């Protein structure tokens with residue numbers, strides 16, 4: 001039987017990453033139980049650092065998990081500290097400590113992805129997540145979605161949310177094919193134990209070293225116990241888009257030969273780096289079919305240059321829960337509304353993140369000098385207020401009154 005207006009719909013979420021757990025947490029808060037099907041057989045602390053900006057922090061507070069999150073996060077005092085690649089000369093830096101809270105009511109933090117996941121997971125009721133469940137197929141055409149798992153289990157929920165990340169199986173069934181294209185870029189990611197990192201990298205600062213064809217970002221995470229390094233470089237013929245693929249320290253060093261010796265020391269101090277090819281995907285034209293929809297990277301994979309991948313998944317979760325809770329009589333209508341509210345914003349973020357990939361990699365010369373001069377007058381925290389001030393509840397209220405978009 002398909003759930004009717006009076007019933008509580010049975011909601012299945014494929015993927016227990018940041019977006020899937022946030023969806024379960026916000027749905028629970030709205031009085032809607034759900035089941036999360038996660039392919040991993042155990043929850044291990046995979047991944048590295050993430051920036052958690054005010055728009056995401058606001059939602060962690062709303063979920064009641066901010067205190068848990070803060071036990072292992074680092075509050076950034078300085079952000080967008082741009083430095084020249086050979087000398088480390090500071091081109092600009094933004095004092096976040098005072099400005100963030102004044103402008104947006106919350107600070108900006110950095111954290112290990114696993115710590116963010118744990119904090120969000122603490123708002124999910126026990127028994128919600130089923131591990132070792134890899135979704136291998138979906139039929140969304142009937143009155144109820146039909147989900148198939150690798151172990152042969154078949155589930156027919158009333159509502160299905162595909163939060164299964166960048167290689168989403170749910171997306172491949174729902175959306176018209178939108179092939180990933182080669183961006184020519186890859187990212188090296190590594191963690192450095194704080195005791196092996198130079199003091200400049202242990203400061204609560206997000207620092208971006210920019211040079212020809214490359215840039216490197218570092219910031220402390222895990223209550224200051226680790227320094228997170230992520231560096232962008234030409235990909236050559238490397239095309240593996242995976243959070244778990246490894247590279248060698250030598251490959252990482254080769255890409256940054258000739259850069260400031262302090263950075264070379266930092267790379268040398270790193271453990272085995274990960275390497276991840278950045279593939280480019282245009283925004284999807286739709287996310288939902290009937291009672292099935294997408295959320296997070298499954299819906300809108302984006303380059304990491306605005307550090308908004310996790311935040312957008314959490315925002316999706318908050319809006320989705322509000323839309324489903326606000327229209328129990330017709331979940332398909334609720335999903336449609338969710339998509340209408342979220343797609344313009346996430347498409348814009350996909351587009352601006354894409355455009356940013358060129359700016360940091362200019363060769364030295366007149367264009368780079370103009371860019372560097374422009375950094376001096378820039379105020380990214382204010383310029384990107386459309387990202388940081390977003391509040392899902394306000395966005396929903398504005399859509400109802402027609403006061404904004």
Ligand SMILES: Cc1cc2nc3c(=O)[nH]c(=O)nc-3n(C[C@H](O)[C@H](O)[C@H](O)COP(=O)(O)OP(=O)(O)OC[C@H]3O[C@@H](n4cnc5c(N)ncnc54)[C@H](O)[C@@H]3O)c2cc1C
Nearest residue numbers: 015017018019039047048134135164165243296297309310
């Ligand atoms: C292992 C890993 C490490 C990451 N590390 C970083 C990092 O260091 N820095 C950073 O900025 N971002 C990282 N990310 C990406 C970041 O978490 C996402 O960009 C962002 O949080 C959006 O969240 P999401 O829930 O959409 O996707 P994700 O957080 O990627 O979650 C997707 C989830 O779906 C599960 N899944 C996938 N396919 C299936 C399937 N067929 N059946 C069932 N479950 C499935 C995955 O195991 C995963 O748990 C990482 C992602 C992963 C999966």
